[in-house]
Amino acid sequence: MSEFLMPSLGADMEAGTLVEQLIAAGERVTRGDVIGAVETQKGVIEIEVFETGVLDGWLVDIGEKVPVGTPLAVIRGTGDPDPPEVPEPSPPAPAPPEAPQPTDPPVEPPAPEEVPLTDPTPDPGMPEIPDTPGVEIPPPETRHPRITPAARRFIAEREIDLTKLAIPAGQTITRARLEAMAAGPPEQAATDIRRAIAAAMSRAKREIPHYYLSHTIDLTVADAFVKAANADRPPQSRLLAGAVYARAVARALEKFPEFNGHFTAERFQPSDAVHLGFAINLRGGGLVAPALFDVAAGDLDTLMQALRDLVMRVRAGRFRARELSDATITLSSLGERGVDQLHGIIYPPQVAIVGVGTPRRRPWVREGEITPSLIAELTLAADHRVSDGHRGALFLNQIDTYLQKPEAL
């Protein structure tokens, strides 16, 4: 028997709001299953269990905001004895076993009159999770809005980012309301993400003694490699240059482990695998750098699919918990419409960030000839507590070397 706690999804997170319970009491869970979702300043983050067993019950209601470390659910491991009464997984009412007296009338939060509480298209397969009677309901200004099942489906179908809709706390989100608001301004999300970035970047500037390096590289070969690979491919299996950069960085880190890991408790802990945070710009403001896991493993196509999946989910406002906490280095690629170079700020507790500026056609001397070439600025910001500029320079040169032989990546 173990408690599943509200995870810490980054150094700047103090509390989170449980917004989804995807597994009901009594259902089996396997390590790695997504069992629910938590809303943080960075958006809705899916949470995974770390053990296999049976979900004994939820300890926190949907809509409750609780501090990091608060038990959210109880998981009964496969080796644990059965409780006296095992709830059947089939009934659609996921009330926790400790929920009191069904005779008590459910406590409904106050809702404004103009908001219809009824679901216009009820679906018996997706019952709304009732508020648990007897559980303390936070004051309206801190309550997360309730979401009707139809609204949930609408959110999933349209990939709506709830954090981008300014919905007053304590109100009920219905499909009709969402349809009306779908084009609304993304004020709240922009404010929250700005606050999250401010906290992390202030800490970085306060605690990390950055040093910066820049190296001009020729991407002609890498660009030709991507074009050749894509020539006969349908769009859904095409490569992007970003995946090639990610792999080159990961391979180079094999020889330069001092740029890959976390600096915590006054010491550096290198990571065996490269979990590369990929900086993704968010429409409506802000950016996030969730992790692509074990970027040195598998082939380039696998990496590209992982990148694609990650970007799609992030744009829809969906992250997984590990993606926000486990990145061991960050890559920021400015793409084709950006500027020449960036001087990154390290995302704590990481110790390095690699930047790739916008590639441009420029004169370049190759084998004694001036040749029009695709040139970009490769940059590094790294933590001087862990490494020095000399090693940083060798690291950037190693990335360059790998990018000259992309077929070996």
Next chain:
Amino acid sequence: MTPEDVDPVLSEHLHRIAPEIDLAEIDRSADLREECDIDSMDFLTLVTALSERFGIDMPEADYDEMRSYNALAAYIAGKVD
């Protein structure tokens, strides 16, 4: 098919990718990716959706013919019988 026939579908898919952009306000002869703040992943998503929707091949070598909204609509119209 004419570019006018393509227009509603193209607008629909662009809106999914760039919901905050008012397509009535953009310069349809200017660079689409700059007008709609679309990055390479967004553009790949758009091309993937359009090629599936219209059942046409949209090779990367033709990207230069899809630079603006109008150019992209004309390109698709020319590919669909």
